[in-house]
Amino acid sequence: MPPLFRPLFRPSPRLKRSPASRPGARWHRLAPAGLAAIALVLALAAAIARYPFRAAKSTLVPAATPARARGFQALFNRSRPQSPPLTVPLPVLPQTLPPQQAWPDLPLVQGQPGFDDLNSAHWAWPILNDLNQRNVIAGFPDGTFRPADPMTRAEFATQLAQLFNLPLERSRLGKEILYTDMDPGHWAYGNVQQAVQMGFLSGYPDGTFLPDQPISRLHVIVALADGLLLKSSSSATIALQPYKDKSQVPPWALGPLVAATEAGLVVNYPDRSQLTPNRLASRAEVAVMLHRALVHTGTLQEIPFPYVIGRSASKGESYTK
Numbered sequence: 001m002p003p004l005f006r007p008l009f010r011p012s013p014r015l016k017r018s019p020a021s022r023p024g025a026r027w028h029r030l031a032p033a034g035l036a037a038i039a040l041v042l043a044l045a046a047a048i049a050r051y052p053f054r055a056a057k058s059t060l061v062p063a064a065t066p067a068r069a070r071g072f073q074a075l076f077n078r079s080r081p082q083s084p085p086l087t088v089p090l091p092v093l094p095q096t097l098p099p100q101q102a103w104p105d106l107p108l109v110q111g112q113p114g115f116d117d118l119n120s121a122h123w124a125w126p127i128l129n130d131l132n133q134r135n136v137i138a139g140f141p142d143g144t145f146r147p148a149d150p151m152t153r154a155e156f157a158t159q160l161a162q163l164f165n166l167p168l169e170r171s172r173l174g175k176e177i178l179y180t181d182m183d184p185g186h187w188a189y190g191n192v193q194q195a196v197q198m199g200f201l202s203g204y205p206d207g208t209f210l211p212d213q214p215i216s217r218l219h220v221i222v223a224l225a226d227g228l229l230l231k232s233s234s235s236a237t238i239a240l241q242p243y244k245d246k247s248q249v250p251p252w253a254l255g256p257l258v259a260a261t262e263a264g265l266v267v268n269y270p271d272r273s274q275l276t277p278n279r280l281a282s283r284a285e286v287a288v289m290l291h292r293a294l295v296h297t298g299t300l301q302e303i304p305f306p307y308v309i310g311r312s313a314s315k316g317e318s319y320t321k
Contacts, residue, residue, distance in 0.1 A: 108133050115145040122147065123269055124284045126303050127291045134300075136163065137287050147284035153201070154188035154211035156220065159290060160200045161191035164227065179209040186211065200227030218253055218277035220286055224265055224293050225256035232258035242309050243268075243275040253277070261310040265292045269307045 118128060124147065131137045139145040177196050182189055188211055195201045200223045203209045224230075232239065232255055239258040240246040249257055257277075260266055267288045268274060281289075292308065294300040 113143075115139050115143060117144045118147065122284070123307070124288050127288045127305060128284060130300070130303060131287055131291055136290075145283065147287075148282050150214035150280040151283050151286045152212050153209065153215050154186075154192060156215050156223070156286060157195035157201055157211075158188050158191040159286065160198070160223070160227065161194040163290060163294065164198060164200075177203065179203050179207060181208045182211055195227075198227055199229075200224070214280045215286075216277065217275070217279055217281045217285065218249065218257070220281045220289055221260045221266060221277075222253050222256040224289060225260040225263075228263075228293060228296065230256070230259035230263050230265075232262060234258065234262065239310075242273060244273045245275055245277070248277050249275070263292075263296050264308055264310045265289055265296060266309040267292065267305070267307050268309055272307060272309060 114129070114132060118125065118132075120129075122128065128137065128145070128147065137145070175197065176193060179192075182192065186192075192201070192209060192211060196203070236254045236258050239261050240249070240254075242261075243249075257266075266275070267285060268276075269285070288305070288307075291300060291303075295302055
């Protein structure tokens with residue numbers, strides 16, 4: 001009876017296995033080579049096990065065990081000497097002015113009109129013209145400056161408050177000083193308070209300020225020396241030699257006068273040898289001495305002026321000869 005299914009492939013009678021093609025015969029032929037390969041692999045594994053490896057950038061490097069650490073470190077130090085540590089210098093910052101010299105800038109004002117009563121023939125013209133071009137001084141509504149008129153204490157305090165802004169820690173800074181003759185409604189009350197707090201001016205023992213009183217030349221000089229914290233470096237005998245009337249200076253004003261003279265703040269007109277300390281200061285004299293103070297602080301440049309006594313703050317030129 002025929003089978004239900006015929007196989008797809010039927011072995012041919014010619015395809016009979018020879019004794020050499022049997023699986024058993026092939027294994028016996030490959031066994032020696034296989035055993036030799038296995039022995040080689042085992043030997044390599046045993047050698048590798050004695051040296052642990054680590055990977056570093058696709059290169060096998062023997063790991064530094066604690067026992068070899070010192071040897072490796074010594075070898076590294078011999079082959080690659082240590083370089084000194086890299087030192088990065090700090091950036092050089094631009095040097096800043098001390099607080100007492102941080103004055104406001106006074107640029108030139110283009111087209112600034114002049115005064116009707118001032119011209120190049122006036123003794124203080126170079127200074128007054130420079131201040132006017134910088135809008136530092138102000139005149140009157142009629143277009144005049146009135147350089148020969150005296151200046152009151154309130155007007156002087158206003159000039160100081162507008163020109164100087166001293167961020168110094170003073171004992172009086174921030175403290176309102178009450179004066180019996182000045183109420184908060186006075187036109188110069190705020191300026192007087194600022195000038196007093198900065199150390200330029202002070203009141204009188206009786207509690208008054210006398211804002212409408214004209215100020216003397218000596219008081220202007222002393223106020224500038226006190227406010228700018230000027231210190232004398234020489235004795236009064238040497239510094240006051242240019243003044244023939246130095247005997248009129250009271251003892252309390254000798255120190256500030258010497259300091260102001262050394263800084264080149266004192267201006268004597270018309271006689272350079274006469275200080276005339278008790279004479280009322282004119283508006284022109286006050287303006288010139290304020291200019292000298294601004295030159296001393298570095299706000300304004302030096303302008304050669306024949307009536308300055310002492311030493312120029314900016315160029316070191318002597319004006320006492």
